[in-house]
Amino acid sequence: MRFRYRCPLRWSDMDAFGHVNNAVYLRYLEEARIDFTSRLARQSAPSAFTGGSVVARHEIDYLRPLTHQHDPVTIEMWVTKLSAASITFAYEIKDAEAEAAGDGRAGAPYVRASTIVVPYDLEEERPRRLTAEEKSFLEGYIDDSHRG
Amino acid sequence: MRFRYRCPLRWSDMDAFGHVNNAVYLRYLEEARIDFTSRLARQSAPSAFTGGSVVARHEIDYLRPLTHQHDPVTIEMWVTKLSAASITFAYEIKDAEAEAAGDGRAGAPYVRASTIVVPYDLEEERPRRLTAEEKSFLEGYIDDSHRG
Amino acid sequence: MRFRYRCPLRWSDMDAFGHVNNAVYLRYLEEARIDFTSRLARQSAPSAFTGGSVVARHEIDYLRPLTHQHDPVTIEMWVTKLSAASITFAYEIKDAEAEAAGDGRAGAPYVRASTIVVPYDLEEERPRRLTAEEKSFLEGYIDDSHRG
Amino acid sequence: MRFRYRCPLRWSDMDAFGHVNNAVYLRYLEEARIDFTSRLARQSAPSAFTGGSVVARHEIDYLRPLTHQHDPVTIEMWVTKLSAASITFAYEIKDAEAEAAGDGRAGAPYVRASTIVVPYDLEEERPRRLTAEEKSFLEGYIDDSHRG
Numbered sequence: 091m092r093f094r095y096r097c098p099l100r101w102s103d104m105d106a107f108g109h110v111n112n113a114v115y116l117r118y119l120e121e122a123r124i125d126f127t128s129r130l131a132r133q134s135a136p137s138a139f140t141g142g143s144v145v146a147r148h149e150i151d152y153l154r155p156l157t158h159q160h161d162p163v164t165i166e167m168w169v170t171k172l173s174a175a176s177i178t179f180a181y182e183i184k185d186a187e188a189e190a191a192g193d194g195r196a197g198a199p200y201v202r203a204s205t206i207v208v209p210y211d212l213e214e215e216r217p218r219r220l221t222a223e224e225k226s227f228l229e230g231y232i233d234d235s236h237r238g
Numbered sequence: 239m240r241f242r243y244r245c246p247l248r249w250s251d252m253d254a255f256g257h258v259n260n261a262v263y264l265r266y267l268e269e270a271r272i273d274f275t276s277r278l279a280r281q282s283a284p285s286a287f288t289g290g291s292v293v294a295r296h297e298i299d300y301l302r303p304l305t306h307q308h309d310p311v312t313i314e315m316w317v318t319k320l321s322a323a324s325i326t327f328a329y330e331i332k333d334a335e336a337e338a339a340g341d342g343r344a345g346a347p348y349v350r351a352s353t354i355v356v357p358y359d360l361e362e363e364r365p366r367r368l369t370a371e372e373k374s375f376l377e378g379y380i381d382d383s384h385r386g
Numbered sequence: 387m388r389f390r391y392r393c394p395l396r397w398s399d400m401d402a403f404g405h406v407n408n409a410v411y412l413r414y415l416e417e418a419r420i421d422f423t424s425r426l427a428r429q430s431a432p433s434a435f436t437g438g439s440v441v442a443r444h445e446i447d448y449l450r451p452l453t454h455q456h457d458p459v460t461i462e463m464w465v466t467k468l469s470a471a472s473i474t475f476a477y478e479i480k481d482a483e484a485e486a487a488g489d490g491r492a493g494a495p496y497v498r499a500s501t502i503v504v505p506y507d508l509e510e511e512r513p514r515r516l517t518a519e520e521k522s523f524l525e526g527y528i529d530d531s532h533r534g
Numbered sequence: 535m536r537f538r539y540r541c542p543l544r545w546s547d548m549d550a551f552g553h554v555n556n557a558v559y560l561r562y563l564e565e566a567r568i569d570f571t572s573r574l575a576r577q578s579a580p581s582a583f584t585g586g587s588v589v590a591r592h593e594i595d596y597l598r599p600l601t602h603q604h605d606p607v608t609i610e611m612w613v614t615k616l617s618a619a620s621i622t623f624a625y626e627i628k629d630a631e632a633e634a635a636g637d638g639r640a641g642a643p644y645v646r647a648s649t650i651v652v653p654y655d656l657e658e659e660r661p662r663r664l665t666a667e668e669k670s671f672l673e674g675y676i677d678d679s680h681r682g
Binding site: 403407408409410412413416438440441442443444445446447448 | 551555556557558560561564586588589590591592593594595596599
């Protein structure tokens, strides 16, 4: 199962070249992760990720440029690896409508990326292990057909 | 040879957790690359990178958190791979003074990263090959002791 | 008549104090203006504001703090003054739902602001006068009960 | 007496029109205020502004456009009004060198602005009055020749 997040753009996401700047995509991914861990996860695991989490690593490939548009882009997000104390997410950022319409090139992703996230214990001020509840929730989003 | 860029922080680089946000580091790397390609490179190759360049990929590891400080951080930047039509840069972001003082933990990098950059032809609106002049300039910054 | 723009927040709009930063509200106002001048205006005046426009002045009062929330805020926007070559907009940023529910304090604005905008002629690279078509469109949004 | 803050620009401060975006100037003013209240003020009044402060209002006039440049701009900042529980700052953002060289148009400000700031009591979570120490420090920066 993949999580789909509709991410609105802002005009100011573009830089002086008139394209969404490479750094801004990490903001988009952040919005998707926050919605996933602090809203969706808590519907099935109320205390999930309450101490926040920390980004340990990003990999991000820029496949084609994006200019400001009225419609949100869609971020597809899923889990590719689950360890005792870390989660690896993968993502694709694309136009939902173009994809749905089977519109070849237009449906191709703008960006493919992955992030290693480490859950955090705010009181102890250090990384912590995933809880059984969190693991169970995350397992529903494991997708081995990663980047396929 | 490594290029060293002193990068001033802004208070607003911090997010609600009180640390420099993971997306902001890509801004820091951008500042270093722009100074390298549009100021330094042109001292030895006046027409270098005049059509701009495009980021094709980032990898970035977050090693320890950074909070706002008055002193700039130092970005060390060098070339790890040079192809006909792309450059791979590596970087470390650290405190220059702590490092100079041989101050162990304090001298450790906040971030290690690499970026694949593709030079661009603005008139043709497409990627282009590196010129001989650009290659010659970039070769001076090849460092095989990458991340060592 | 007032224009109502639903403006999604981002988690990264908050600063280290955990509130939406004062500079970020100008981004919100920009989003509302761009939707107003480049989408809505063109429904009645197809060539309206095609050369863009320039901000000459902002006034902005911060009335109560805003923290990140899932629901968009509502920006109410209207025209308070129309000259030959400038428009003055006023705005209130508030929670639409709280207001609709007649929920006193909760319905109070976070921000009141105004902006003087100057239409621009891209080819001539200078400010220009409003067209008759633009004026006619803008007159529909004049509201004298400004900040009332 | 006026406080002078050298503010480095970032390439990403520019928007798709190729100029520093109007919202970004509030970041520049923030950097100047933070350096003024949390570094400079504490040299003469060690406990000044320890609970932070809140922006109540900005007025900002955009006088001419600014594009990215290697050299920092200079922010001149001074106090125009001092009340029991608020400070009004005024600012001009300009090129220091052009001004020093008596270079007419080049020395003209990019921006004139003013901000009402309210000191804050973090423990009580509410605005507070200025201390005698803070007032004494701030009085040294009162300049009646405001915007003259």
